[in-house]
Amino acid sequence: MKHTSHPPTPASDWYENAFDLTRGIAAYTGSPLIDGIAKVIARHPDADIANAFNHRQVACKLWARDTLLEAAGKSYKRIVVLGGWYGILSAMLLEDCRFEIAMAESYDIDASVEAVARTLNATFADRFRAITADMYAIDYASLDADLIVNTSCEHIADLRSWLALIPSGTRVLLQSNDYFSEPTHINCVESVDAFADQAKLATLDFVGALPTKKYTRFMLIGTV
Ligand SMILES: C[S@@+](CC[C@H](N)C(=O)[O-])C[C@H]1O[C@@H](n2cnc3c(N)ncnc32)[C@H](O)[C@@H]1O
The missing domain is CATH 3.40.50.150 (Vaccinia Virus protein VP39)
Incomplete structure (x- = not known):
């Protein structure tokens, strides 16, 4: 079986992945709050939203x-x-x-x-x-x-x-x-x-x- 190794992920990808995932969860659930969290990830990258x-x-x-x-x-x-x-x-x-x-x-x-x-x-x-x-x-x-x-x-x-x-x-x-x-x-x-x-x-x-x-x-x- 072919083994694929993943290269290290650049830190900036974390934001893009979190944004995409949160937007997907917002679309799936129809929750304005989750949509708001996606917007916070995009517009306020320094906010401690994952902790909150x-x-x-x-x-x-x-x-x-x-x-x-x-x-x-x-x-x-x-x-x-x-x-x-x-x-x-x-x-x-x-x-x-x-x-x-x-x-x-x-x-x-x-x-x-x-x-x-x-x-x-x-x-x-x-x-x-x-x-x-x-x-x-x-x-x-x-x-x-x-x-x-x-x-x-x-x-x-x-x-x-x-x-x-x-x-x-x-x-x-x-x-x-x-x-x-x-x-x-x-x-x-x-x-x-x-x-x-x-x-x-x-x-x-x-x-x-x-x-x-x-x-x-x-x-x-x-x-x-
Ligand atoms: C870490 S947060 C909230 C924690 C809590 N577990 C929650 O989510 O409800 C505490 C908040 O209280 C705010 N805070 C502390 N003293 C305050 C004051 N005198 N007037 C208004 N906000 C205050 C802080 O700025 C901070 O945003």
Whole structure:
């Protein structure tokens, strides 16, 4: 039998292959989010999109989306996502036909992620906004959001002082984790009870933990 040996693949091929493959998966599934990822690979080669859309991140966001629907319903006039990174959770919510969402906004302190989030959500341009802002410097009363999401609570130093900025009665969905060894995680918690204790929400619709191979993710849905 003839043996064929493959020459080493140039690094640039990785982008072309990932772009082609992602476009194919988008065509096959009809998913605007996957189409957005293909566009991000083409237009923002420095974006860490493979990390942001790895299977653990996706599992945690699917968990958030399904639990939100069950615990708090399908209709939202304005969802505000803090620490929204490349806008993946917004895209996941906007492309899910079970929900009726008039507007999703993704805020992040890192100015470099804004254009990427916009590219990723290009299909939803009329229902999506990406904004560069520090979550501690936002006037939450003027936003009049009916849901505030923060799946990056492990990244913020003082969760309570941030929650105190949000008008009381507002619904929130919060995630944190026990992934202490990741250097950018400055506020991990040991357990979901420790997380609930830290957040001190006024009412709770959901409290849960999702174990993954490397860490456990915790989630609270309730009101401030
Ligand atoms: C690594 S990402 C998200 C991780 C998380 N597992 C997720 O996907 O939801 C954390 C994001 O929070 C953002 N961030 C950190 N501090 C912030 C602040 N004070 N205001 C707004 N965004 C912030 C970072 O710029 C980063 O994009």
